[in-house]
Amino acid sequence: MTLDEHAARSRLRDVAPGFKLLYALPPIAMALWANSVPFSLLVFGLMGASIVLKGGVRPADYLRWLLLPAGFLVIGTAAVAVDMSAHPETFVVSAPLGGANIGVTATGVAMAAHLCFRALASVSCLYFVAFTTPVADLGRSMAAVGVPALFIEMTLLVYRFVFLLFGTASEIATAQRSRLGYAGTAASFRSLASLASNLFVFSARRSEELYVAMECRGYDGAIRVLAPSSGARQPSLAGIALVEAALLCVAIAAHSGRFF
Amino acid sequence: MASPDILRTEALRCVWPDGTVALDGVDLSIRAGEVTALLGGNGAGKSSLLLSFNGILKPRSGRVLFGEEPLDYSAKGLKALRQKVGIVFQNPDAQLFASSVYEDISFGLCNLGLPEPETRRRIDAAMELVGVAELARKPVHPLSFGQKKRVALAGVLAMEPSVLLLDEPTAGLDPQGADGIMRFIRELQRSSGMTVVVATHDIEMVPLFCDRACVMDRGQVLFEGEVTSMFEHRDLLRQAGLRLPRIAHLLEILSTKDGFDLPGTAMTISGARKILKLMKEEQEINGK
Ligand SMILES: Nc1ncnc2c1ncn2[C@@H]1O[C@H](COP(=O)(O)OP(=O)(O)OP(=O)(O)O)[C@@H](O)[C@H]1O
Ligand SMILES: [Mg+2]
Numbered sequence: 224m225t226l227d228e229h230a231a232r233s234r235l236r237d238v239a240p241g242f243k244l245l246y247a248l249p250p251i252a253m254a255l256w257a258n259s260v261p262f263s264l265l266v267f268g269l270m271g272a273s274i275v276l277k278g279g280v281r282p283a284d285y286l287r288w289l290l291l292p293a294g295f296l297v298i299g300t301a302a303v304a305v306d307m308s309a310h311p312e313t314f315v316v317s318a319p320l321g322g323a324n325i326g327v328t329a330t331g332v333a334m335a336a337h338l339c340f341r342a343l344a345s346v347s348c349l350y351f352v353a354f355t356t357p358v359a360d361l362g363r364s365m366a367a368v369g370v371p372a373l374f375i376e377m378t379l380l381v382y383r384f385v386f387l388l389f390g391t392a393s394e395i396a397t398a399q400r401s402r403l404g405y406a407g408t409a410a411s412f413r414s415l416a417s418l419a420s421n422l423f424v425f426s427a428r429r430s431e432e433l434y435v436a437m438e439c440r441g442y443d444g445a446i447r448v449l450a451p452s453s454g455a456r457q458p459s460l461a462g463i464a465l466v467e468a469a470l471l472c473v474a475i476a477a478h479s480g481r482f483f
Numbered sequence: 484m485a486s487p488d489i490l491r492t493e494a495l496r497c498v499w500p501d502g503t504v505a506l507d508g509v510d511l512s513i514r515a516g517e518v519t520a521l522l523g524g525n526g527a528g529k530s531s532l533l534l535s536f537n538g539i540l541k542p543r544s545g546r547v548l549f550g551e552e553p554l555d556y557s558a559k560g561l562k563a564l565r566q567k568v569g570i571v572f573q574n575p576d577a578q579l580f581a582s583s584v585y586e587d588i589s590f591g592l593c594n595l596g597l598p599e600p601e602t603r604r605r606i607d608a609a610m611e612l613v614g615v616a617e618l619a620r621k622p623v624h625p626l627s628f629g630q631k632k633r634v635a636l637a638g639v640l641a642m643e644p645s646v647l648l649l650d651e652p653t654a655g656l657d658p659q660g661a662d663g664i665m666r667f668i669r670e671l672q673r674s675s676g677m678t679v680v681v682a683t684h685d686i687e688m689v690p691l692f693c694d695r696a697c698v699m700d701r702g703q704v705l706f707e708g709e710v711t712s713m714f715e716h717r718d719l720l721r722q723a724g725l726r727l728p729r730i731a732h733l734l735e736i737l738s739t740k741d742g743f744d745l746p747g748t749a750m751t752i753s754g755a756r757k758i759l760k761l762m763k764e765e766q767e768i769n770g771k
Contacts (some may be wrong), residue, residue: 359582386624441594
């Protein structure tokens, strides 16, 4: 399932997008600023619990999606932890390599851990938005905060076309494969080239067709649509404010070194 | 009896930018308040004709008239035309663009500038009619082909045009869905007097749901008239790459090859039953 499908069936889908952003975005800033592992874990846990318990995403699905950034994180932070120096005594573990030594230092490990947990916390916040808010709803809420209409229309059209192009590309590729288009290197290159050029022609045609179809329904330069069910759920602002305030207190305490 | 013509073409010739002649001297009248079938093989020019009724494909020569007026191809004229003449395209992906079903259906209505409660009422009614009410909040891309087709139809129906152009509305639908859509279009035409033009290959559907028919081949009109009289021109149908409805074919074979003495022909099951009952009665009378 794609993230968007998860979002479409989320139990929090009907909550007005603004509130979800208000809930999930400030903790990112706090986690980045506090730079503390326990605080990052707190945010990570809170968002995970919100996604699974409130949003109704199966824990297994959530974990599977977490693996995606986790892979990047491990590789990225490993690079931070590893260091090189002429003096082997600075390292916790090390191995000689040519004239120097390569290994991990205590400070390197600490830094890597901080980085890793901050990133995880931020990712979990963004996932909260992604798992509960379909792209379309998000686009609409951007209008409320003053993003230009043109930009939003573009975003939503791109969103629709991404799936259309992706679908077409995979159909062409399947058709090519079924006629042995990818058996051997030369054939693969040829098939790929024709796939790309076909896709380009297809996009040009499709955009023209769409324009005509839109004109037939009275398009005059501005896309106006009506969102389903105007009664989005409005959770209590006080509740969100309370959570954010509590998080902020913990963040300040963590930043000023009261814990850890 | 003859209702006035709402759409008319006069020596219409249309050429695609790549030089393909899509319509080659078409003279055709569409009567108001009737369902007209547009028949013809692949590439006959059915879609092109529908596009020219909507002002999308402009004539190279000849003209298209809506009511008594020739089409006005200025931006304002086209806008006015398209409020009255709605088109549902052959390929639903060409028509659906919004990020959810509900929003897509709302698009045309928002452009008409209707007040919101009226818009919502019409969207709900249209979704109910074509049977996509439970898909309202879904994004468009994961829908099945038939579902997309229904959504595309709902988006145009909601605008309540006085002429509805349908390009193969039943292609790709399951048999029940296809019958349902056609029955529903028929009802709409009966209740609100809507004029409907359907391009189709589904010859079985024609005697059931259409009043008039037009047979096309290579950009030209071979036949135009009542559906019942169309089936008397079998050679024309074959020339256009079409065939008779199965029932008519069966009755034809029974009378020409198997020596049945049938009191007439029929296109539909109910027509065939009438004939067979008549035959039975005759036999009973003769047997006595
Ligand atoms: N966008 C286009 N550009 C160039 N030529 C086109 C275009 N669309 C259609 N044609 C050509 O115009 C002719 C008539 O096509 P049209 O689509 O009207 O046929 P059709 O009767 O709708 O066929 P089908 O039953 O396959 O839908 C064909 O020869 C076709 O190749
Ligand atoms: Mg066609």
